[in-house]
Structure formats: structure tokens, C-alpha cells
Amino acid sequence: MSRLVLIRHGQTDWNVEGRWQGQADPPLSERGREEARRVARELRQFEFAALYSSDLRRALETAQIIDVRIGMTVIPEPRFREIHLGKWQEMLSVDIEAQYRDEFRRWHDSPSSTHPPGGEDIPALAARVLQAVNEIITRYPNQRVGIVTHELPIAVIACRSRGLDLHDLRTLITQTGVWQEVIVAGVLK
Secondary structure (H helix, E strand, O other), X not given: OEEEEEEEOOOOHHHHHOEOOOOOOOOOXXXXXXXXXXXXXXXXXXXXXXXXXXXXXXXXXXXXXXXXXXXOOEEEOHHHOOOOOHHHOOOEHHHHHHHOHHHHHHHHHOHHHOOOOOOOOHXXXXXXXXXXXXXXXXXXXXXXXXXXXXXXXXXXXXXXXXXOOHHHHHHHOOOOOOEEEEEEOOOOO
């Protein structure tokens, strides 16, 4: 059984503003850097076989702060990027809700069966994220691997590692700058 330490990147100014990031690339805020330093201190208790990260700046910067503390070289992995939000990317939540009322409601009520206009859907996100996870657990069987990524990739991995349907995705959303460990007994689907 492999252990995956899922780490959500630190806070950005966009998180505070309510601006949807998706695959846009804002940097960490100072609070986000402090969250990353705190996570790094907490993770020193573990021995890691590898440390992977989304290649988006907010995740990569978080991973680089962590790697200094745990002595690992970060492996950038584009498949761990956040979902592409299409027209919603870089918009404020209140503006999305006002301009795309029906789509926004469906996105929250049934995220696995809809997608932002011009964006990626949850099944496509899950396919790329789980492909990367399955390669990692094959490469590092029975070891602990850190993965620094985003809200929805973490929720996908957490859902599938618990045997839950992607409809349960929203129940597994984490805050910025937190980590959780999941145990994976085999290939995730």
C-alpha cells in the first residue's frame, strides 16, 4: 500500500478576493508562503520517496518551500494542474454567479455532470490526475509520496482512494495550506 500526502498549495491573493484561478497562474501571498512553511515543518516527521507538484506557480512555490525542509527535489507534473475553468477563469465568484446563473448552479449541484463554459469537466480532470497517481504508486510501491496540488485534484484523489463517486467531490474540498494522507491499496479508477 502506498501513502500519498496530498498538500494543497498556500493561499494566493485571488483566494481571498474570491477570484477563480483554475489554470491561471497567480503567485502565493505572504500568508500562503507562511502556510507552506508551516506544512513543511509538519511534514518533517515523515520520510518521503518523492515530492511531486503541479507546475502552476502557486503549487510549485509551495512545493519548493517544503522541499527545503524535507530534503527532496520537486518533480513538476502538469497533470496535477487545477481544472481548466474556461470563461470562468480569473473571474470573481459573484460575477460568475450573476453572468452564468444556471451553469453556476449546476456546477455546484452536480459537478461531475457539467463544466464551466469552454472549460474542462470533472471526468477529464479525474482521468489525467488518476493517470499520474497510478504511475506514481507503481513507481513507488509501499512508500510515501508527497503531491502538492490544488482543490479539485486533491478532492478527486481523496474520493477515489475512499471508493467514493465523483458526485461526493465537494465534501472533500480542503482549505489552502493543509495536507492529508491517504492510503492507496491499488490502481485508482
